[in-house]
Amino acid sequence: MKILLAPSETKVQGGYGQFNINSLLFLELTSTRKEILHKYINILQKNSFPELSKMFGLKKERDVNYHNRDIIHEPTMKAIERYTGVAFDYLNYNRLDNLSKEYIDNSVILFSNLFGFIRADDMIPEYRLKQGATIGELRAEKLYKEKSYLLEEYLKDEDILDLRAGFYDKFYKPTKAYTTLKFIKNGKVVSHWAKAYRGVVLREVAKAQVKTLDEFMNLSIENLTIEEIQIKKNKREIIYSIGGVQNSM
Numbered sequence: 001m002k003i004l005l006a007p008s009e010t011k012v013q014g015g016y017g018q019f020n021i022n023s024l025l026f027l028e029l030t031s032t033r034k035e036i037l038h039k040y041i042n043i044l045q046k047n048s049f050p051e052l053s054k055m056f057g058l059k060k061e062r063d064v065n066y067h068n069r070d071i072i073h074e075p076t077m078k079a080i081e082r083y084t085g086v087a088f089d090y091l092n093y094n095r096l097d098n099l100s101k102e103y104i105d106n107s108v109i110l111f112s113n114l115f116g117f118i119r120a121d122d123m124i125p126e127y128r129l130k131q132g133a134t135i136g137e138l139r140a141e142k143l144y145k146e147k148s149y150l151l152e153e154y155l156k157d158e159d160i161l162d163l164r165a166g167f168y169d170k171f172y173k174p175t176k177a178y179t180t181l182k183f184i185k186n187g188k189v190v191s192h193w194a195k196a197y198r199g200v201v202l203r204e205v206a207k208a209q210v211k212t213l214d215e216f217m218n219l220s221i222e223n224l225t226i227e228e229i230q231i232k233k234n235k236r237e238i239i240y241s242i243g244g245v246q247n248s249m
Contacts, residue, residue, distance in 0.1 A: 002107055018076065020123070037114070044070075067128035152176075163198045183242055200221065226238060
């Protein structure tokens with residue numbers, strides 16, 4: 001089973017080693033990544049505050065200046081450790097045991113707004129790019145969507161659990177059967193806690209070493225109860241109701 005996961009705009013600082021674009025998932029994407037990175041770096045070098053502010057999704061000059069850096073020569077860390085935010089806080093990757101970490105490294109595919117489809121353990125630098133922002137005239141999601149056949153082939157023999165936000169369908173939308181999750185509380189669809197429970201679900205799946213969607217359907221997750229399962233074409237949506245709220249720690 002492979003698990004699709006959205007990134008976050010916020011990142012953890014630091015790392016080690018030097019970025020190697022050829023080490024990322026799908027060597028066939030290198031030319032596309034280089035095109036996008038070249039444009040991204042050109043915009044950084046122009047140092048136009050309005051353009052950088054829009055691309056970063058930031059308003060304060062101090063914050064914009066911080067992210068205007070030569071990311072190619074910045075230290076790297078695993079993508080799953082680089083991203084922060086609600087889902088990643090509740091996953092709490094660094095506090096998992098080694099077997100669970102290995103499961104995530106091998107099973108999770110992230111959808112970077114800059115680098116496209118990457119493995120959880122791909123080594124990436126700190127960068128800033130607002131979801132949906134153009135990079136000059138380039139729309140990264142459009143360029144990566146054109147190469148999504150690589151991911152389709154990669155996943156052809158895998159069960160797919162899609163934990164992404166809907167925006168990332170613009171990068172890739174499975175044509176084979178896949179499963180998504182929806183979370184409700186007191187009868188209403190939730191946003192913040194949906195992000196949190198995507199992290200919770202991934203954590204519990206990793207701890208249980210789930211290999212198939214059948215195994216996933218039999219996995220008991222604290223505070224989550226299956227209310228309904230809807231099937232539309234190739235998409236199966238599991239609707240969970242949230243009971244109590246878990247602490248990310």
